[in-house]
Amino acid sequence: MPEADQAAALRSTLRAVNDAACWVSVVAFECGVPREWELRKHTYAELKARGLGAQAAQHVIKKTRDAYTALKANIRAGNLGKPGSKRRVKAESKPIAFRPEAAQPYDDRCLSWQFDAGTVSIWTTAGRLKGVRFTCSPDALKMLREHRQGESDLIERDGEFYLVATCDVLEEPLNEDPTGFIGVDLGIANIATTSTGYRAAGRGLNRHRRRQLDLRRKLQAKGTKAAKRLLKKRSRKEARHAANVNHIVSKAIVTTAERTGAGIALEGLTGIRGRVRLRKDQRTSLHSWSFHQLAVFVGYKAKRAGVPLVYVDPAYTSQECSECHHIDRKNRVDQATFACRACGIVMHADFNASRNIARRGETVWTAGRESRVPATATQVAQTWEATRQPAAP
Incomplete structure (x- = not known):
């Protein structure tokens, strides 16, 4: 829940890091998508010159490399079609692009939480912002206090900002003997x-989907500015x-x-x-x-x-x-x-x-x-000896 000036700084930061990620993506594409440490040699100095902090630059490089890893996995799994298909050719023929409001990861060096005050301190291209208010449910706040681990992602969606925090919740012991x-x-x-x-x-869900589909068709057919605003609002x-x-x-x-x-x-x-x-x-x-x-x-x-x-x-x-x-x-x-x-x-x-x-x-x-491990020679011998022993009188 940032103030107006804080929101402007956050928005400018997301635009800057995602614009930088698009540039890193072009470099990676031209260099044949090298490994992360090699990509860092080609891009880190330029990212620092663009005004990004050391950790932000590292995250931009890692985010870009992870995007190409995901693309390669989707191609290998056949999710983008067969070799030569239009969708696959389109994905392979150009660098990956990042939306201006796409998520940017923050680690504990760039972001700190003050749970009692309900605020965060976060890095931006305009400097460190302190006292940025956040809100969540009581259950979510309890989970944040007890289980938050690792990075959090800053996202802008429909003009609002969200922090997606990773929580590592311990699992209950597995019930090894279920009743059924x-x-x-x-x-x-x-x-x-x-x-x-x-x-x-x-x-109910199918009726809701049909209603949403009919409404989208009507608004798309109308094509006015008001209709487009409503489409975006209902997205x-x-x-x-x-x-x-x-x-x-x-x-x-x-x-x-x-x-x-x-x-x-x-x-x-x-x-x-x-x-x-x-x-x-x-x-x-x-x-x-x-x-x-x-x-x-x-x-x-x-x-x-x-x-x-x-x-x-x-x-x-x-x-x-x-x-x-x-x-x-x-x-x-x-x-x-x-x-x-x-x-x-x-x-x-x-x-x-x-x-x-x-x-x-x-x-x-x-x-x-059931055990799938073959019996050892000792176990086989012991079993064979046991079968040879005479029965007790």
Whole structure:
């Protein structure tokens, strides 16, 4: 919550460091993206001449090098398409650019927190700013006091400034002997359905997304300055709403598992967008589906609570009967109904899938706990001698 003059200094600092990062990126691109220490030899003196402090210059160089590392990882993983595709060629043919308001990392030499006063002291190109007020929830303030570690990122978003602090929270001891596993079936019609009977309906979230999509279309078609201002004001609103829903759903799942001493089994849905084939009118729903974010939220909440988490193969979970394990495509009558052709049982299709996921979760957990280390020669000999000894009378 900076004052007007403080906000101007912070904004000028972000513009300066990101402009410098763009220059470093050009140098790195022309030099074939050398290692960080070599890139430092080419750029450090110029960054200091531009008015950046020693630590800020180091962070700019590291930030640029990390961006190229991330680009290389995305190319290797195929996230930018196949070799020769337009998207991949575009990414590889020019230096990485940084937005003027992009995040800038600060370490403890450049940023200090005064929790009791609710202020921070932060480096800027105009000098050190002291007494810059910040605000957060009481829980977040407690976490900052107890668990803050390492760097914090300064970000400007829609004219407001945020400090994203890294907190290292200790995990609870993992429950090595869960009472069972809660299977979680992820979907679009129902965000999550568990084998315990919990169901998070996606009707409200899908309605919200359709409403936001219609509004964006109308504002984009209008094209006036007022419409553009409203579009900017409403940007990321859908993403924030979806993240809030995913937090609520993940918290409910993990809380149930923690209370009952059970583990959690999730579907491994990586790459599903590239595997499935849908009609054109269904693609928006699929690509808006934030299953990965929900899985991430469940993952870190489960670690905090010491709840075991496993991922299972989702193949045929919607076609397999959770009672007799008969697999048939015709078992899935429609989106909501499952009727087994072998044993005749009828239940909600997502609940049936969640029970299959729970059973597979137990199998994966048991297999992971079994020793895969081959027996030593001494152990084999001892076992063989034990079998040769005569039985006691």
